[in-house]
Amino acid sequence: MFFTLVFSIFFLNEAYSVDPEEFLQNSKLELRARNITKNIRCLVCQNQSIDESSAPLAKDLRLLIREKVEEGHPDSEIYKFLEERYGEFILLKPSFNMSNFALWILPFLFLFFGIYVIFLHNKKSKNF
Amino acid sequence: MIKKTPEFKATRLFNDNTFVSKNEFKKDITLVNFFATWCGPCRDEHAYIKKLSQKEGIKVLGINYKDDPIKTKNWLKELGNPYYKVILDNKGNIGIDWGVYGIPETFIVNSEGFIKYKFVGPVTKKKFNLITDKIKEIENQ
Structure with missing residues (x-):
């Protein structure tokens, strides 16, 4: 019982976030996309990255990021695209500026x- | 907030013509309203959206977010259609382009195609007054 509870707390959310169907075939590109999604804040849940979140918007953003990675856009361009639309708040680690x-x-x-x-x-x- | 409206193409709800954003947002002040039939607050704000659409020099663009077109047509028939055009955002990509994170959301776009204000959540009486004030402010600029 205790084990089930602990398992649920730590792993259940993970199980419901990234859908295996979202994964890219190319493992290198998938790794890049995954790294980006881990740095993007889920704007609906706010204390989670979109990689961890099961919110529909988080899924849309994950798919969009994977699409952009597959199209050959560099990471910086993808971060810029998201920041331009949602503001710097979308970055879990904000940039250092004036x-x-x-x-x-x-x-x-x-x-x-x-x-x-x-x-x-x-x-x-x-x-x- | 001041930024250029995103460029996109979309399918229209009531006809087969393609909506091209480049050809819009040129003359009047446009309110861009993201809505869906499955969204309760969208129903609540609808009366205010209708009121806003009746103002002179204002047109309201409806962006139907992740919805069923048949349900949307019935919904607009029941509640009235305040939109000069309704376009479909089936996958939520147009929403992402506008920085939408939860509907309803309403944007005020000036006659030069710049997004001047964004209102998250349903238009209430208080927000209605605020939006009309902001529109007046833009008109006087």
């Missing part, structure tokens, strides 16, 4: 600031 510079850099600044505060606090504690 508009989101603060989002990338601030966590590290806070981390260093935190370490510095702890360091100062420890130093003061030792003096007492």
